[in-house]
Amino acid sequence: MKTQELINLSVLLVKLLPAFLLLIIGKTVHRYAKWIALTASLASLGLFIAYIPTLQQGLNTPLNLDYLPSMGIQLSLKIDWLSFPFLLTEEFVTIFAMIFAIGYIKTDDRNHIFYALLLLFSAGMSGTTLANDIFLFYFFWELMLIASALLVVNWGESAKKTAVAFKYFIITHLGSLLVLVAFIMVCSQSGTDHFSALRDGVQMAPETIPLIGTLFLLGFGVKMAVVPFHIWLPDTHSEAPMPVTIMLAAAMLSMGTYGILRFPMSFLTPGQFAMFTLPMMIMGIVSEFYGAIMALVETDIKRIIAYSSVSQMGYILFGLGTLTLSGVVGATLHVVYHAIVKALLFCCVGWIIKAVGQRNIKEIRGLRKKLPLLTTCTILGALSIAGVPALAIFNSEWLIFSSGFQTPYIGLAILEILGSILTSAYILRLVGTMFFMPGEVSQIHKVPFSVKLVTVSLTILTVIAGIFPKPLFNYVANELPLILGGTW
Amino acid sequence: MVIPSLQYPQIPLLLLGCMSVFIFMAARSFKISNVSMALLAALSFLLVFSYVIFEKQLFQIANRSFKGFSNNLANLFSSAAFYSYEPGAVFISLITFGLATLVSIYCAEYLNLDRRQHAFYPLLILMVCGLTGMLFSANLMVLYLFCELMSISAYALVAFRRHTDTAIEAGFKYLMMGSVASIVILLGITLLFMSYGSIHIADMRGSTSWSAQIGTLFFFAGFCLKCALVPMHTWLPDAHGRAPSSISAILSGVLVQGVFYVMLKITLSLGFNHVLLGTILLCLSLLNIMVGNLMGLVQNHTKRLLGYSTIAQMGYITLCMAVGLRNKSMLALQSGFFIILAHALAKSLAFLTKGVFHYYVGASEIKDLRRASTLPIFPSLAFGISIISLSALPPFPGFTGKWIALSSFFLSSDKITILSALVFLAGSLIAFGYYFPLLLTLFSKPQKKVPDENEKKTQKKISFWMSLPIAILVISILFISIVPQYLMDTSIEAAQFLMGMMR
Numbered sequence: 001m002k003t004q005e006l007i008n009l010s011v012l013l014v015k016l017l018p019a020f021l022l023l024i025i026g027k028t029v030h031r032y033a034k035w036i037a038l039t040a041s042l043a044s045l046g047l048f049i050a051y052i053p054t055l056q057q058g059l060n061t062p063l064n065l066d067y068l069p070s071m072g073i074q075l076s077l078k079i080d081w082l083s084f085p086f087l088l089t090e091e092f093v094t095i096f097a098m099i100f101a102i103g104y105i106k107t108d109d110r111n112h113i114f115y116a117l118l119l120l121f122s123a124g125m126s127g128t129t130l131a132n133d134i135f136l137f138y139f140f141w142e143l144m145l146i147a148s149a150l151l152v153v154n155w156g157e158s159a160k161k162t163a164v165a166f167k168y169f170i171i172t173h174l175g176s177l178l179v180l181v182a183f184i185m186v187c188s189q190s191g192t193d194h195f196s197a198l199r200d201g202v203q204m205a206p207e208t209i210p211l212i213g214t215l216f217l218l219g220f221g222v223k224m225a226v227v228p229f230h231i232w233l234p235d236t237h238s239e240a241p242m243p244v245t246i247m248l249a250a251a252m253l254s255m256g257t258y259g260i261l262r263f264p265m266s267f268l269t270p271g272q273f274a275m276f277t278l279p280m281m282i283m284g285i286v287s288e289f290y291g292a293i294m295a296l297v298e299t300d301i302k303r304i305i306a307y308s309s310v311s312q313m314g315y316i317l318f319g320l321g322t323l324t325l326s327g328v329v330g331a332t333l334h335v336v337y338h339a340i341v342k343a344l345l346f347c348c349v350g351w352i353i354k355a356v357g358q359r360n361i362k363e364i365r366g367l368r369k370k371l372p373l374l375t376t377c378t379i380l381g382a383l384s385i386a387g388v389p390a391l392a393i394f395n396s397e398w399l400i401f402s403s404g405f406q407t408p409y410i411g412l413a414i415l416e417i418l419g420s421i422l423t424s425a426y427i428l429r430l431v432g433t434m435f436f437m438p439g440e441v442s443q444i445h446k447v448p449f450s451v452k453l454v455t456v457s458l459t460i461l462t463v464i465a466g467i468f469p470k471p472l473f474n475y476v477a478n479e480l481p482l483i484l485g486g487t488w
Numbered sequence: 489m490v491i492p493s494l495q496y497p498q499i500p501l502l503l504l505g506c507m508s509v510f511i512f513m514a515a516r517s518f519k520i521s522n523v524s525m526a527l528l529a530a531l532s533f534l535l536v537f538s539y540v541i542f543e544k545q546l547f548q549i550a551n552r553s554f555k556g557f558s559n560n561l562a563n564l565f566s567s568a569a570f571y572s573y574e575p576g577a578v579f580i581s582l583i584t585f586g587l588a589t590l591v592s593i594y595c596a597e598y599l600n601l602d603r604r605q606h607a608f609y610p611l612l613i614l615m616v617c618g619l620t621g622m623l624f625s626a627n628l629m630v631l632y633l634f635c636e637l638m639s640i641s642a643y644a645l646v647a648f649r650r651h652t653d654t655a656i657e658a659g660f661k662y663l664m665m666g667s668v669a670s671i672v673i674l675l676g677i678t679l680l681f682m683s684y685g686s687i688h689i690a691d692m693r694g695s696t697s698w699s700a701q702i703g704t705l706f707f708f709a710g711f712c713l714k715c716a717l718v719p720m721h722t723w724l725p726d727a728h729g730r731a732p733s734s735i736s737a738i739l740s741g742v743l744v745q746g747v748f749y750v751m752l753k754i755t756l757s758l759g760f761n762h763v764l765l766g767t768i769l770l771c772l773s774l775l776n777i778m779v780g781n782l783m784g785l786v787q788n789h790t791k792r793l794l795g796y797s798t799i800a801q802m803g804y805i806t807l808c809m810a811v812g813l814r815n816k817s818m819l820a821l822q823s824g825f826f827i828i829l830a831h832a833l834a835k836s837l838a839f840l841t842k843g844v845f846h847y848y849v850g851a852s853e854i855k856d857l858r859r860a861s862t863l864p865i866f867p868s869l870a871f872g873i874s875i876i877s878l879s880a881l882p883p884f885p886g887f888t889g890k891w892i893a894l895s896s897f898f899l900s901s902d903k904i905t906i907l908s909a910l911v912f913l914a915g916s917l918i919a920f921g922y923y924f925p926l927l928l929t930l931f932s933k934p935q936k937k938v939p940d941e942n943e944k945k946t947q948k949k950i951s952f953w954m955s956l957p958i959a960i961l962v963i964s965i966l967f968i969s970i971v972p973q974y975l976m977d978t979s980i981e982a983a984q985f986l987m988g989m990m991r
Contacts, residue, residue, distance in 0.1 A: 024869070153932065162932075169920065169924055170917070
């Protein structure tokens with residue numbers, strides 16, 4: 001077993017082991033739980049970064065482990081260029097959320113469980129991206145769900161939390177079951193669950209291909225919160241404690257995108273996948289419009305940002321659906337940028353809630369004079385999500401928009417662009433009301449330093465990512481073209 | 489060379505019978521303590537467990553396969569009365585003995601809640617003895633006798649807490665329904681005897697006379713009640729919900745499944761068409777899945793809820809076996825055995841940890857589980873593991889079993905099989921409706937109360953006798969989750985045996 005292979009495992013273990021230790025014997029060290037969790041996630045990020053040179057040299061061999069040979073199940077872990085942007089996003093978001101939580105969550109004697117679950121949630125996401133076989137993928141996929149549901153139910157912000165967590169769990173689990181059916185169909189037809197073996201060409205019965213593709217898209221669509229399946233998202237995101245919301249919105253939503261890229265788009269040839277193009281583009285546009293309109297009429301600032309996620313996922317689905325290089329690369333880049341910007345916006349909202357103690361947009365007025373730093377950060381984040389050039393999201397939006405014109409459906413591409421006007425509308429309403437409308441909030445509370453730190457650093461990241469898109473672009477575009485044809 | 493394989497299932501049976509009498513006599517004459525009785529019982533279960541394992545190993549070394557049984561001697565305790573080596577029975581009896589050992593150890597502390605322990609252990613041993621006898625019997629009369637032995641001990645154990653009305657009610661209900669089943673079974677056996685002129689299963693095959701047909705049907709119907717197939721399930725939630733937790737662990741974990749396996753085996757060897765049997769069982773299993781899961785949603789008593797969960801899980805097991813019979817699919821049968829073990833471990837763990845909560849914090853309703861937070865986190869984690877395994881989430885064996893089952897379902901091109909796979913999935917989704925709140929209540933914050941003097945002093949410690957079985961169960965669940973291939977290999981013989989039955 002080589003060192004490179006072990007790093008695959010240790011990226012995970014470095015989070016999983018502290019999580020279990022904290023769960024079991026954490027009561028004695030609950031005061032230090034946050035530092036343990038932060039160290040663990042930093043270590044995980046460090047190991048991941050140390051792995052990048054190996055990845056560049058193409059030495060990223062999988063770590064294999066026989067599990068259930070008679071069913072063809074072999075556990076396997078591997079980092080490749082497809083999982084790279086998702087893993088990167090997830091690791092960074094975890095660290096930002098952890099730092100945010102240190103100031104935001106009050107220290108009590110159940111702290112260790114909170115941080116253990118946060119670590120498990122994060123490990124679930126990194127495991128999902130690291131997994132190189134279906135069984136392990138599904139395991140981490142469910143771990144992510146259980147951990148986040150437990151976080152919402154125990155640390156939710158209002159009395160509705162149990163009902164909300166329950167809804168979240170059942171709906172997303174329904175999605176998981178659809179994916180599971182597709183997985184089992186693929187596995188039982190091909191006799192293996194290893195990604196590499198599956199990518200090398202699975203001979204699937206032609207009549208099952210539409211069914212498998214649909215199951216995958218529906219299942220991952222639930223996780224992505226594409227419109228008819230989005231109903232869990234606004235409640236969950238507004239109910240969850242802010243650090244968990246950051247992780248849910250910025251990192252977990254992207255797992256649906258990863259699933260679509262990894263499964264239906266990789267297993268099926270572009271020719272086979274072509275039948276899903278139009279439905280995906282249409283669903284993308286519907287999500288985009290619906291999310292934006294709902295964000296326009298909501299009054300709870302946390303829910304506004306939550307609906308904005310639905311809208312942004314619409315862009316991503318549209319980009320994937322075009323099945324062009326710029327669309328797919330744009331969608332993947334959009335995942336990363338959206339993570340940064342959405343984390344930033346939720347941090348700003350968290351700051352406002354901490355400072356003002358209000359979530360209703362009608363009650364929050366004239367923050368510009370009182371909180372200038374927050375105003376700058378929020379405005380940069382808002383401009384970014386509205387697609388203003390030189391800020392993060394513009395680059396990926398450009399790619400997605402241009403991809404629309406490479407397809408025969410020019411009308412859809414134009415609709416897609418028109419949709420972004422609505423994005424500007426709701427973001428202007430949010431920023432304009434809170435910062436520029438005349439009025440006063442009665443009292444400004446003190447905000448923890450860690451909240452400010454995370455917000456400011458995310459703002460800087462937004463600007464940097466917007467001005468220098470090239471390194472990230474190169475990383476992302478490394479293997480993605482292979483999805484559209486070619487051998488792995 | 490003749491290797492003494494499990495040619496003599498009589499040995500464990502005799503040993504168990506003697507031990508029950510011995511413990512009863514010793515307890516009456518010497519007033520020995522609860523712990524020593526429990527350990528004696530555990531020791532006897534451990535002895536038979538290791539005996540069966542030992543014989544199984546010898547058998548595998550000798551590389552022999554099941555050759556049936558001889559019926560030269562019509563003596564009750566001759567080998568004609570029992571299957572000499574029957575892989576499925578060995579599989580289930582091993583689970584039974586293992587669980588019974590753990591439960592006896594557990595009772596060393598748990599039974600301090602009750603009096604009359606001197607009756608408890610003999611009854612427990614007799615119940616296990618009855619189940620083992622049923623599993624190995626190759627003779628319908630012996631089967632019936634052991635079935636009655638098992639049932640009567642089970643009735644008594646369900647009503648063991650006779651100072652509560654509910655236990656008496658549950659025991660009475662179980663007794664009434666069980667007796668009806670017994671009578672129907674006896675009627676079936678009589679008809680079969682009338683038709684074949686023999687009570688040996690080996691002699692019974694292929695008669696088309698009405699009495700043989702009706703007899704098989706009666707036999708089947710009676711056993712359907714005993715293994716709680718919907719609509720004959722109504723005794724189960726009461727019985728399993730009101731029995732002491734330790735008994736519910738065995739009842740739910742292995743007793744029902746053991747009876748089901750016996751029913752399957754005997755019905756097949758009576759010449760029942762395997763496709764027809766599979767179809768009937770498939771319909772019943774779908775009912776089981778739906779009724780068990782839907783009724784589970786409205787329960788507020790933890791053990792009743794677990795009882796309904798057992799009904800649903802019986803549905804999954806029955807479904808796997810039924811698909812195996814219909815399609816002659818080895819994999820489906822294997823998955824059935826896989827789920828039997830997975831369920832046995834998880835369900836008994838759930839009941840045992842539930843017993844811990846009951847014993848220390850008096851939690852019996854679901855909402856009382858909150859109080860578990862005053863205990864160490866160990867039983868809560870164990871309960872969580874068992875619930876997650878029951879609700880078929882990875883990586884626990886419940887999920888692996890589901891994966892194998894669904895793979896075998898999707899391999900077939902049969903429409904009904906595919907549809908039933910969807911019911912399977914729908915059932916496991918509905919099941920979250922009751923499993924998930926259970927988890928949530930367990931791990932949610934305790935309600936703020938006025939600090940009480942009595943409560944403050946106790947960060948309670950959990951007795952060694954209770955934590956040991958729980959730890960062993962947790963370890964075995966983790967073991968199966970890490971090395972599921974081991975269980976697959978173990979269940980292969982049993983599945984082959986059932987395959988051989990289908991002709």
